[in-house]
Amino acid sequence: MKHALTRAALLLCSAGWLVTAGPVLAEEPQPEPKPLKLTTTADHTKFKQLQQAFNSGPEVTKACLECHTEAAGQIHRTKHWKWEYLNPETKQTLGKKTVVNNFCISIASNYASCTSCHVGYGWKDANFDFKSEENVDCLACHDTTGNYKKPPGFAGNPVVKDTEFPPGSGKIIKGIDLTKIAQKVGKSSRDTCGACHFNGGGGDGVKHGDMDSSLAAPTKDIDVHMDAEGLDFTCGTCHKTSSHDVAGSRYTPTAKDSKGAHVRGKPDNGNPATCVACHGNGPHKKEARLNQHATKIACQTCHIPTYARGGIATKMTWDWSTAGKRDAEGKHIVKKDAKGRIVYESRKGDFTLAENVKPEYAWFNGQVNYTLVTDKIEKSEQRTPINRMGGSATDGKSMIWPMKVFRGSQPYDSVNKTLVTPHTAGNDDTGYWKNLDWDKAITVGMKDSGHPYSGKMEFLKTEMSWPITHMVAPKEKALGCAECHSKDGRLAGIQGIYIPVRDNNRLLDTAGWAIVFLTILGVLGHGALRIVTSRKH
Amino acid sequence: MAERIYVFKRFERFWHWSQAGLIMFLMLTAFDIHGTYTIFGFEKAVTYHTIAAWSLIGLWVFAIFWHFTTGEWKQYIPTTEKVLAMANYYLFGIFKNAPHPFKLTQLRKHNPLQRLAYLAILICVGPLIWVTGVLYLFYDKWTAWGFGNLSLEWVANGHIAGAFMMLAFLIAHVYLTTAGHTPTAHIKAMITGWEEVD
Numbered sequence: 001m002k003h004a005l006t007r008a009a010l011l012l013c014s015a016g017w018l019v020t021a022g023p024v025l026a027e028e029p030q031p032e033p034k035p036l037k038l039t040t041t042a043d044h045t046k047f048k049q050l051q052q053a054f055n056s057g058p059e060v061t062k063a064c065l066e067c068h069t070e071a072a073g074q075i076h077r078t079k080h081w082k083w084e085y086l087n088p089e090t091k092q093t094l095g096k097k098t099v100v101n102n103f104c105i106s107i108a109s110n111y112a113s114c115t116s117c118h119v120g121y122g123w124k125d126a127n128f129d130f131k132s133e134e135n136v137d138c139l140a141c142h143d144t145t146g147n148y149k150k151p152p153g154f155a156g157n158p159v160v161k162d163t164e165f166p167p168g169s170g171k172i173i174k175g176i177d178l179t180k181i182a183q184k185v186g187k188s189s190r191d192t193c194g195a196c197h198f199n200g201g202g203g204d205g206v207k208h209g210d211m212d213s214s215l216a217a218p219t220k221d222i223d224v225h226m227d228a229e230g231l232d233f234t235c236g237t238c239h240k241t242s243s244h245d246v247a248g249s250r251y252t253p254t255a256k257d258s259k260g261a262h263v264r265g266k267p268d269n270g271n272p273a274t275c276v277a278c279h280g281n282g283p284h285k286k287e288a289r290l291n292q293h294a295t296k297i298a299c300q301t302c303h304i305p306t307y308a309r310g311g312i313a314t315k316m317t318w319d320w321s322t323a324g325k326r327d328a329e330g331k332h333i334v335k336k337d338a339k340g341r342i343v344y345e346s347r348k349g350d351f352t353l354a355e356n357v358k359p360e361y362a363w364f365n366g367q368v369n370y371t372l373v374t375d376k377i378e379k380s381e382q383r384t385p386i387n388r389m390g391g392s393a394t395d396g397k398s399m400i401w402p403m404k405v406f407r408g409s410q411p412y413d414s415v416n417k418t419l420v421t422p423h424t425a426g427n428d429d430t431g432y433w434k435n436l437d438w439d440k441a442i443t444v445g446m447k448d449s450g451h452p453y454s455g456k457m458e459f460l461k462t463e464m465s466w467p468i469t470h471m472v473a474p475k476e477k478a479l480g481c482a483e484c485h486s487k488d489g490r491l492a493g494i495q496g497i498y499i500p501v502r503d504n505n506r507l508l509d510t511a512g513w514a515i516v517f518l519t520i521l522g523v524l525g526h527g528a529l530r531i532v533t534s535r536k537h
Numbered sequence: 538m539a540e541r542i543y544v545f546k547r548f549e550r551f552w553h554w555s556q557a558g559l560i561m562f563l564m565l566t567a568f569d570i571h572g573t574y575t576i577f578g579f580e581k582a583v584t585y586h587t588i589a590a591w592s593l594i595g596l597w598v599f600a601i602f603w604h605f606t607t608g609e610w611k612q613y614i615p616t617t618e619k620v621l622a623m624a625n626y627y628l629f630g631i632f633k634n635a636p637h638p639f640k641l642t643q644l645r646k647h648n649p650l651q652r653l654a655y656l657a658i659l660i661c662v663g664p665l666i667w668v669t670g671v672l673y674l675f676y677d678k679w680t681a682w683g684f685g686n687l688s689l690e691w692v693a694n695g696h697i698a699g700a701f702m703m704l705a706f707l708i709a710h711v712y713l714t715t716a717g718h719t720p721t722a723h724i725k726a727m728i729t730g731w732e733e734v735d
Contacts, residue, residue, distance in 0.1 A: 292677030481579045482578055500570075501579065504571065508697055523712035529632055530632060
């Protein structure tokens with residue numbers, strides 16, 4: 001019996017062999033391979049260091065550093081930690097710690113609120129210890145659960161126990177379980193970067209216009225690279241990071257990348273976050289003419305037809321000068337538009353918002369000069385640029401770039417002729433957002449940032465330029481020729497180059513048509529005369 | 538019955554009419570690109586204009602070959618003989634039913650003014666359009682070809698000036714086709730090859 005079975009099996013096998021002419025291996029069903037996270041070789045739930053209750057961020061960091069011994073030191077060298085950057089060309093000291101903008105203006109005296117986006121714990125005033133390793137926040141970038149939150153007002157600390165905030169308000173911030181979060185750490189993602197960068201300026205899409213929460217899981221139309229069902233790039237795919245130092249910079253952007261696509265090991269590989277770093281300098285295969293365009297026009301100009309395309313509006317203007325109104329009962333006012341978006345707040349003033357915005361365009365060579373709180377400004381009819389974008393048609397370093405230009409008016413010391421750094425956020429007696437008193441707010445804020453304040457303030461009209469580089473559209477949606485090759489096209493204001501159609505020579509056209517019409521007149525006259533004279537004969 | 542002579546051979550007629558069609562299509566797309574009107578729109582008009590231009594270049598290669606192998610190129614050698622008589626005829630004689638001063642033969646199928654006009658187109662307007670047009674097409678190669686300092690504006694304006702001159706020529710040319718033995722004699726000749734002469 002046993003023999004018969006074996007023989008039958010053998011026969012079947014050889015028949016199978018004959019039919020399929022291939023090896024028979026599937027006799028014993030193999031167990032399915034264990035599901036693995038293919039992006040990592042470590043399962044953090046298995047680490048003893050993480051199998052404990054964590055009561056604060058620094059406790060988690062200490063556990064991380066037991067294995068990742070150099071991580072905190074690497075973070076300490078970055079802009080994400082220091083919020084300080086010395087521009088090697090302009091010698092300006094920049095970084096969030098120093099610069100002033102025309103959104104929430106500055107972080108001085110507002111640390112506890114602003115530093116909810118710092119990769120650290122406990123930066124509550126100007127005395128933060130930048131040498132502390134345990135105050136490095138690993139989870140801000142390495143959380144994969146989506147539960148890690150650092151609410152404004154806690155100086156960059158997560159809330160681990162249910163807490164009423166602001167105290168006495170009756171609003172409860174739920175505590176989060178740091179142990180679960182710590183055991184699930186992984187690579188950074190669109191969500192972790194986006195937790196801060198989507199919300200620049202104090203809310204979703206407010207500041208950048210080309211970065212908002214629609215990029216968390218975008219469609220192909222919103223971003224051809226991040227397309228969640230397609231290429232699914234994370235931020236880090238382009239902002240290729242090594243030793244925790246994230247590539248790409250808004251202080252020294254690469255306006256023109258002439259180095260071509262990156263090659264492994266090549267010593268002069270530049271900024272990996274540029275389009276050219278992958279696509280090279282001649283990416284248009286069918287239309288070589290477009291490669292010539294790309295020597296003067298940034299890729300972004302044609303390939304990002306509009307920004308704020310994901311259904312989230314971006315702020316376009318912010319007028320601080322109208323802030324401070326109260327209703328009949330003396331309470332703060334909030335006004336919303338038809339779509340429920342805030343367009344006026346007593347604590348902030350008037351806003352305008354927009355979606356699907358056509359950028360403005362400018363020559364840009366990558367050099368950005370900031371107007372700092374130490375710079376003297378003469379008030380004039382012209383808007384003061386918070387950041388001056390360098391560039392011209394002839395400097396050989398510039399490309400035509402799309403920009404979001406954010407315009408507003410903000411407090412200004414009319415005697416010292418400087419921008420000011422008001423104290424806005426804070427549940428205290430001087431924070432503007434609570435008390436609506438500019439004098440107190442500016443006095444306290446300027447003291448904190450260490451600059452003189454005369455006590456006399458006005459509002460100064462300012463503008464700030466944000467090069468647009470995210471939300472790259474699929475190539476079918478890139479700008480058509482006539483967007484620029486037309487009268488009053490997108491590049492109507494760009495000086496220094498000849499753009500066919502835009503720059504048609506009026507004199508030549510007049511002369512040309514004159515010749516054509518004279519010829520028509522001539523032949524008509526000649527013909528008429530022939531007809532008339534032929535009748536006579 | 539007027540005498541009939543065979544002046545335009547089959548290839549010549551094919552060349553003429555396909556060239557006429559291409560040039561008119563080039564004109565149509567040219568002023569679309571220029572922004573004078575919108576039929577195809579800039580982007581498509583550029584594509585069509587480019588295709589038509591390459592087609593015309595191809596046609597010219599054949600035409601030049603034909604002219605040299607048949608010796609017909611000699612028809613374009615300018616002459617001063619009877620130029621004034623022709624001008625006089627167009628300015629005065631034609632209205633008085635005066636006889637045409639030029640006797641057409643197979644070896645001299647263009648009148649002296651025609652010869653001059655075609656030659657001017659051939660050596661002035663044509664090269665202006667072709668040189669600027671090809672430069673325009675290969676804008677991305679200028680640096681590689683050593684023309685890095687060339688001004689796009691001058692090239693563009695040269696091309697546009699050439700276009701206006703061609704348009705003026707086209708109008709005059711079409712009109713003068715009616716100035717033959719009968720108003721349609723020249724056109725018929727260009728279609729059938731046979732021209733009626735007195």
